[in-house]
Amino acid sequence: MSLKQFQKTLTDQIKQKAISNFSIDPDKITIEVPPKTEFGDLAFPIAFELAKHLKQTTGEKRNPRAIAEVFRSDLIELEFVRDIQIAGPGYLNIFLDRNLLLNRACETDFLPDSISGHDETSQKICVEHTSVNPNKSAHIGHVRNSVLGDTFVRILKASGKRVEVQNYIDNTGVQVADVVVGFIYLENKSLEDIKALDQKLREENTSFDYYCWDLYAKVGVEYQTNEKLKEKRAETLHLIEEGNNETAELADYVATRNVECILDTMERLSIRYDLLPRESEILHLHFWQKAFELMKERGVVNFVEDGKMAGCWVMPFESHEGNDDNEQDKILVRSNGTVTYTGKDIAYQMWKLGLLGLDFHYKKFSEYENGKDVWITTAGENDASHPEFGDSERVYNVIDTRQSYPQEVVKKGVATIFPEKGEDASVHLSYEMVALSPNAAEELGFELSDEERSRSFIEMSGRKGLGVKADDLIDRLEKNAFSEVSSRNEDLSEEKQRQIASEIAVGALRYFLLKFTKNTVIVFDFKEAMAFEGETGTYCQNAAVRLNSIFRKLGEDAVPNAKKKITESDAAVSGILNGDDGADFWSVVILALRLEETIDHAIVNAEPAVLARYTFNLAKTSNLFYQKHRILSETDELKQSVMICTADIARRALTQALETMGIRVPERM
RNA sequence: GCACCCGUAGCUCAGCUGGAUAGAGUAUCUGACUUCGAAUCAGAGGGUCGCAAGUUCGAAUCUUGCCGGGUGUACCA
Numbered sequence: 036m037s038l039k040q041f042q043k044t045l046t047d048q049i050k051q052k053a054i055s056n057f058s059i060d061p062d063k064i065t066i067e068v069p070p071k072t073e074f075g076d077l078a079f080p081i082a083f084e085l086a087k088h089l090k091q092t093t094g095e096k097r098n099p100r101a102i103a104e105v106f107r108s109d110l111i112e113l114e115f116v117r118d119i120q121i122a123g124p125g126y127l128n129i130f131l132d133r134n135l136l137l138n139r140a141c142e143t144d145f146l147p148d149s150i151s152g153h154d155e156t157s158q159k160i161c162v163e164h165t166s167v168n169p170n171k172s173a174h175i176g177h178v179r180n181s182v183l184g185d186t187f188v189r190i191l192k193a194s195g196k197r198v199e200v201q202n203y204i205d206n207t208g209v210q211v212a213d214v215v216v217g218f219i220y221l222e223n224k225s226l227e228d229i230k231a232l233d234q235k236l237r238e239e240n241t242s243f244d245y246y247c248w249d250l251y252a253k254v255g256v257e258y259q260t261n262e263k264l265k266e267k268r269a270e271t272l273h274l275i276e277e278g279n280n281e282t283a284e285l286a287d288y289v290a291t292r293n294v295e296c297i298l299d300t301m302e303r304l305s306i307r308y309d310l311l312p313r314e315s316e317i318l319h320l321h322f323w324q325k326a327f328e329l330m331k332e333r334g335v336v337n338f339v340e341d342g343k344m345a346g347c348w349v350m351p352f353e354s355h356e357g358n359d360d361n362e363q364d365k366i367l368v369r370s371n372g373t374v375t376y377t378g379k380d381i382a383y384q385m386w387k388l389g390l391l392g393l394d395f396h397y398k399k400f401s402e403y404e405n406g407k408d409v410w411i412t413t414a415g416e417n418d419a420s421h422p423e424f425g426d427s428e429r430v431y432n433v434i435d436t437r438q439s440y441p442q443e444v445v446k447k448g449v450a451t452i453f454p455e456k457g458e459d460a461s462v463h464l465s466y467e468m469v470a471l472s473p474n475a476a477e478e479l480g481f482e483l484s485d486e487e488r489s490r491s492f493i494e495m496s497g498r499k500g501l502g503v504k505a506d507d508l509i510d511r512l513e514k515n516a517f518s519e520v521s522s523r524n525e526d527l528s529e530e531k532q533r534q535i536a537s538e539i540a541v542g543a544l545r546y547f548l549l550k551f552t553k554n555t556v557i558v559f560d561f562k563e564a565m566a567f568e569g570e571t572g573t574y575c576q577n578a579a580v581r582l583n584s585i586f587r588k589l590g591e592d593a594v595p596n597a598k599k600k601i602t603e604s605d606a607a608v609s610g611i612l613n614g615d616d617g618a619d620f621w622s623v624v625i626l627a628l629r630l631e632e633t634i635d636h637a638i639v640n641a642e643p644a645v646l647a648r649y650t651f652n653l654a655k656t657s658n659l660f661y662q663k664h665r666i667l668s669e670t671d672e673l674k675q676s677v678m679i680c681t682a683d684i685a686r687r688a689l690t691q692a693l694e695t696m697g698i699r700v701p702e703r704m
Numbered sequence: 705g706c707a708c709c710c711g712u713a714g715c716u717c718a719g720c721u722g723g724a725u726a727g728a729g730u731a732u733c734u735g736a737c738u739u740c741g742a743a744u745c746a747g748a749g750g751g752u753c754g755c756a757a758g759u760u761c762g763a764a765u766c767u768u769g770c771c772g773g774g775u776g777u778a779c780c781a
Contacts (some may be wrong), residue, residue: 440777
């Protein structure tokens with residue numbers, strides 16, 4: 036039985052008693068973690084709630100402490116409970132049986148397993164993240180999206196869910212068109228020229244996406260004065276959407292190469308995908324037409340005869356009374372017959388949820404080191420060996436908060452067409468942007484106006500070429516980490532040092548992006564983002580590395596021997612755990628045991644930052660423990676065994692928590 | 705105008721669905737490497753939780769109003 040299961044037993048018991056004695060709503064019963072270890076391991080503030088309830092229903096006034104007493108006798112009988120205290124104004128504080136839990140935690144099953152946990156037959160959850168427009172390299176804002184999405188995927192997997200990861204490729208949108216316009220009309224390049232350029236860039240060790248980054252910015256500047264070029268944009272976009280022409284072929288090359296570059300960037304951060312669904316297939320396989328038919332069948336779209344939106348097909352939304360109703364409608368088909376982005380998105384969302392009745396064709400796009408394939412959609416050939424995609428029970432779309440409105444429309448839209456599926460199936464995992472501090476923008480070489488310099492932050496803009504490129508930042512982090520690693524580990528080979536530096540860089544970056552809660556704007560600052568000290572991924576990794584190094588010195592058999600010893604002498608172990616140093620050991624064990632509920636908490640709130648904070652706290656508690664208590668030099672064998680078990684539980688939980696954030700524990704550092 | 709988000713230590717942020725003395729990191733100052741690793745640890749100072757009412761045993765957390773900042777609100781994607 037895990038701590039989580041035990042908490043449920045305890046809560047159930049309390050609920051039962053509360054219902055039979057006081058007839059109160061069981062949802063009002065909450066469990067919490069006391070602020071200090073002296074107050075126990077679990078606390079129920081239920082007595083306050085009941086006192087209020089009594090006063091309201093019967094008028095009887097009862098002391099909360101007396102009410103808490105009612106629960107005590109039953110709960111103390113439970114297997115894991117060592118003691119119960121009524122504290123303060125009426126808290127019901129539970130003290131757990133430390134010895135028993137230490138023994139259980141020594142068994143391997145208390146940790147959630149992010150790798151093999153899930154049941155193949157369980158319902159699938161789809162997470163879409165990254166979805167960078169394939170016309171330039173990824174910047175730090177895109178990385179926040181990807182790290183958030185990837186970590187959420189890992190969290191879902193750790194709780195046993197089956198997850199499919201999609202990275203949507205908008206390969207036929209205006210952003211791609213802009214770069215294509217740049218290649219064709221600014222640089223007079225043919226597809227062959229671009230391929231040659233691509234080859235040349237490879238030889239020079241720069242990358243195609245960097246080139247596009249600059250070109251995209253150049254086009255943006257040119258548009259401001261060159262009306263003719265703007266006309267070319269519309270024309271180009273049209274050709275790309277239509278397909279089967281030279282411009283579309285060129286665009287496909289450009290988009291595909293950018294996708295490859297972006298996937299390489301993400302691979303550096305251990306971020307991987309199952310499928311790359313493309314907008315071109317949503318168009319060519321007529322997903323929209325099918326969705327449109329379904330909408331008409333179900334009567335959820337209307338054709339507007341007159342007024343401002345005359346000639347459009349709209350989806351009506353619950354309009355507030357008294358308003359001009361049409362203002363609440365969302366246009367899905369424009370008066371010229373073309374489909375809006377939201378329309379296409381609704382069709383795509385329907386496919387993700389298995390509601391569309393159509394499927395993509397698929398081919399392999401690339402293969403990861405571990406042999407897993409990334410698939411991409413096609414309109415032509417269909418590799419019959421492809422796995423089943425789409426058809427998920429629930430979909431999480433990781434998209435920044437600026438797109439809340441269209442996401443709301445998609446969610447409500449799908450739920451209107453399929454009320455049986457409902458709104459809960461579509462979740463917008465929304466997060467705030469990464470912006471630049473005025474200092475960071477200037478550091479990147481951008482000239483700011485006085486107005487801009489006075490702002491608290493400046494939004495990044497691909498169109499302006501203003502942003503911190505992901506690869507640049509990772510490079511800088513790796514460089515800094517490398518100089519630290521090499522000065523501390525001169526005996527290691529350079530290759531090994533580079534690998535460790537990379538693991539540290541990834542840990543620092545991922546942790547930095549995860550420690551902020553989703554709705555906090557990250558104002559990017561180089562110094563903060565590149566820190567290796569304090570509340571950082573590096574700190575957490577370091578704690579795990581040092582724990583591991585203790586075990587390296589202890590030798591192979593230390594853990595099994597220690598486990599054997601502590602199971603053989605119950606009473607003495609109990610004495611140690613409840614003795615003078617006991618609290619130092621116990622606080623590590625109990626915190627490690629809370630990993631599972633932390634992961635649940637992160638899922639319920641769709642908030643990976645919860646896991647980041649937890650991991651840092653666990654690292655800190657572990658640090659405290661092994662610095663205060665020397666394991667190798669401990670002379671009392673039984674006490675040493677308790678310490679070994681405690682350290683082992685700590686490093687396993689820490690390693691697992693880091694793994695769930697996509698952060699590896701280096702061999703040394 | 706309307707909708708959503710934010711305002712907590714000098715700075716950057718947490719605060720677990722209303723709970724116990726509001727916490728971290730950073731910066732500043734003081735101290736600790738002959739000790740399982742100092743990317744670390746111990747300690748100090750630093751708070752009208754934007755303001756004002758309300759709800760109640762109890763509010764940073766819930767309600768309302770105001771102040772200040774941000775983002776949306778397209779026949780763009």
